[in-house]
Amino acid sequence: MAGQLPGMTVNPLRKAYSAAILYAVIIGFSFIFVKLTLAVSHPVDMLAHRFTISFGIALLLVFAGNNRPRFKLGDILRLLPLAIFYPSLFFAFQAYGLFYISSSEAGIIQATIPILTMIMAAYFLKEHSTLLQISCIFLSVLGVVYIFVMKGAHMSPGDFKGSVFILLSALSSAAYNVIARKMSRKYRAMDITVMMMGIGFVVFNSMSIVRHVSEGSLGQYFEPFADLTFVVSIIYLGVMSSLVTSFLNNYALTYMEASQMGVFINFSTLVTIAAGVVVLKEQLAYFYFIGAIFIIGGVVGTNVLALKKARLLQDLGGSKRE
Secondary structure: OOOOOOOOOOOHHHHHHHHHHHHHHHHHHHHHHHHHHHOOOOHHHHHHHHHHHHHHHHHHHHHHOOOOOOOOHHHHHHHHHHHHHHHHHHHHHHHHHHHHOOHHHHHHHHOOHHHHHHHHHHHHHOOOOOHHHHHHHHHHHHHHHHHHHHHOOOOOHHHHHHHHHHHHHHHHHHHHHHHHHHHOOOOOHHHHHHHHHHHHHHHHHHHHHHHHHHHOOHHHOOHHHHOHHHHHHHHHHHHHHHHHHHHHHHHHHHHOOHHHHHOHHHHHHHHHHHHHHHHOOOOOOHHHHHHHHHHHHHHHHHHHHHHHHHHHHHHHHHHHHO
């Protein structure tokens, strides 16, 4: 299971950045589809159906290919913490957090993911960012917070429970970035992704069935599929926003530092705003452009500085060998 994917030796870092950007774009559009599914489905049921589709497609892709994963018990135990943090804890905390607070308030809290990732990566992976990189990460976070504050988001004492859930969701995402960075050095991106989708399938279907049994509504489990909008949305969430993004994230983390990948979370905020303008015909206010400059500047700055650092280390390594 060890080793990197075949055919990825030519300029892998450029492909990693392409994967990170595509990841942010898909995640950005996913919020619209989540809203559409929650209009006709309970959050836990939505997650159960989402990961049923993800896991099913992942198995089809794996068994149709030649590189089938061969999980041993030790491999499963090593990858289990990764799958628990994401998707299980991340989506569970996020769903219950959004039950108590608005998406704008949640967006402000989740903008801390790059900062949390940077702190964890420094402690657990010894990936230390320069002062300029740290400044760029904070600039990106500032852009997200500025947009949501200008939209009129506010925090009240009654929102404490929801805020805690969203913060735990952000911590889960940061922990996943750090663990995935470490695991990607040993396991293929697709192997990690299949494991993650399998855990999500088991966890959320178990939660959904327990909920329906306790309420005596097991017969309503498949009711949302009578709605065509739900079907289209859940396919997008299951295939693109769960399976594909997990693979892209795992692949990018094979070549990028965790703190670099974490900052792309904020870039997805711009995609969400653009999607709202195009699909939902929302008005684009001036502060979106100001926030966009901060976010894009932070994302680009963080990664340009990381590239310079990597090239410097490579040059130093070459000089020592000579």
